[in-house]
Amino acid sequence: MTDISIAIVAYNNESDVRKAVCSILEHTALSISRKLYIVDNSTRPNTLYLLAEEHPEVLYDKTPENLGFGAGHNRVLPLLDSRFHAIVNPDILLKEDSLGILMRFLEETSAGMAVPRMVDGQGVTQEACRRELTVLDMVIRHLPFGFRRRRAFHTMQDMDASRPFPVPFAQGSFLVLRTELFRALGGFDEHFFMYVEDADFCRRLNEVSSLLYCPYTTVIHKWEKASHRDGALRREHLRSMLYYFHKWGWKLW
Secondary structure, X not given: OEEEEEEEEEOOOHHHHHHHHHHHHHHOOOOOXXXXXXXXXXXXXXXXXXXXXXXXXXXXXXXXXXXXXXXXHHOOHHHOOEEEXXXXXXXXXXXXXXXXXXXXXXXXXXXXXXXXXXXXXXXXXXXXXXXXXXXXXXXXXXOOOOOHHHHHHHOOOOOOOOOOEEOOEEOOOEEEEEHHHHHHOOOXXXXXXXXXXXXXXXXXXXXXXXXXXXXXXXXXXXXOOHHHOOHHHHHHHHHHHHHHHHHHOOOOO
């Protein structure tokens, strides 16, 4: 059994994936045993398979089609033999041993899952922690301006970011959880192709365990927010939101 497994789902972003993999291998302590899975949903040819040849701890899996975010991550579920599991976006970069810090944090707190502090490339803190989704908050999120107090409330800016606190919903770009819990929950709900599956997964996890914000490590996240600019992705985001509220109930605010 390894200490931690890490999964990255790729989609036509070879450069980002390579940078993420290299930063994980560089900054994770050698004393931590790991396996890093690349699930390749890409529709264009690439050479990501070479990473498995270059690094013995990397395993590469090319999917027959684009399975989406949740189904891509679920693809590794039968393969996992680890104490902890990390869900990592391709646009993540580590600058320290964040995996080791988060593993120790989970052991010390008995939480089921943890999310670190996340910043953009300029070091600006990102709004990765959020309160439970409501229809109002999802509408506001897609507006270009206004509702500053409500946005701040939804993104938990009233919490002390120097201390751990419970999180109802953490943006799913970098999450570390107990592998047995990931397996018990059956991974992500594959009715979500992409978007909002992280909110659903966090909600299900919080029903049986706990998700905590960990202030003791910081990771860099590019976070392009593509659905705000691309019409097709915006429609997919809307479809996921409708499914989420149909599943959990239409909480308006």
